[in-house]
Amino acid sequence: MPTRPAEAPLADFALLRGQDPEMAEVLAAEGERQAAGLQLIAAENFTSPAVLAALGSSLANKYAEGYPGARHHGGCELADAAERIAIERAVRVFGAGHVNVQPHSGSSAVLAAYAALLRPGDTVLAMGLPFGGHLTHGSPANFSGRWFDFVGYGVGAESGLIDYEQVRALARARRPRAIVCGSIAYPRHIDYAAFRAIADEAGAYLIADAAHPIGLVAAGAAPSPVPYADVVCATTHKVLRGPRGGMLLCGPELAERIDRAVFPFTQSGAQMHTIAAKAVAFAEAATPDFRGYAHQVVANARALAKALAAEGLLITTGGTDTHLLTADPAPLGVEGRTARGRLGAAAIVLDSCALPHGDARGLRLGTAAVTTQGMREPEMTRIAELLAAVLRGDLAAPAARREVRGLTRAFPPYPAPQG
């Protein structure tokens, strides 16, 4: 095994290159791919070097089943310190009574929320998958659709908006044990108070799956579900800009059930390096810089929606309140899946998504990553121009990639340190 100077950082890329050039090559190429292209996937972001340092730290080696002060392994004093810091910071950032920072992912958080509140066979009301519900909101291919009786609500075919009267009518008719609000593609703020009122009337739990907007919530750039939902499920790697992972927020009365639902019911060893990195991200999220960032994410998404509409794309709901927007590229003569492929070849990376009207697919775009890079409204206009030129066939992939590279070179995700 190669030796390493004592002061060298643990995550040492030069050492990896010497030991395993094949994998180092893949990782370096992925870094270059991310920096060279426009990363418009609404669920992605660039974490800070400090978050990456925590991910590559000694806690990657530590087993720590259980919770601080009650572990199933020895040597957990510092793992406990890391988890306590993460919890305290999250409680402060989100104003929640209790936070569990152990879920390995957003899906694990949702699984644990269901485990805490539901029994197999219970009826659950959630946004239907064709309208933007997540896999964990009742997909037949997912545990949720197999183990629970999901009823889907939709969005208006023309408006693209949640029809709260439809949700209320379904809740009255089906008497669900839980109602889930949250989506992978809803561009507008969710009316959590309306969902709370519907859940109370139906005697149902309210579960907010805030995987997408939770970073905006941290910065006050989107309304918080915390005062309304019994349990909030979230990811830490989207707008929040932390490591890949999940978390759960709830009031003190559900704290013990939520904790037991995570460990030992659905997970065992917590990923302590990720928990340390979550703590770093929570501290970042509490800064004025992050507040400014999150508000700029929304301003950029609005600017991008406006510029794409000016290029002829149809923007669902006519705009956005958040970091994401969905658009139908049909007026430019191309369907969503084909558009995604064509744009990918041009290094404009985004997702296709369902649209509220009809079967054709659209495009989902998010501004979290490009905003981290420092791009603002003028760059959003340029992105829309490039995107539309590629879709119209006015700009071939190699030329488009050159244009994109010109833009991204001015906004590196990880600028070299000055001096």
Ligand SMILES: Cc1ncc(COP(=O)(O)O)c(C=O)c1O
């Ligand atoms: C609404 C919603 N719930 C859950 C998840 C699952 O998160 P993960 O991919 O971390 O399991 C996502 C991911 O995009 C999501 O958008």
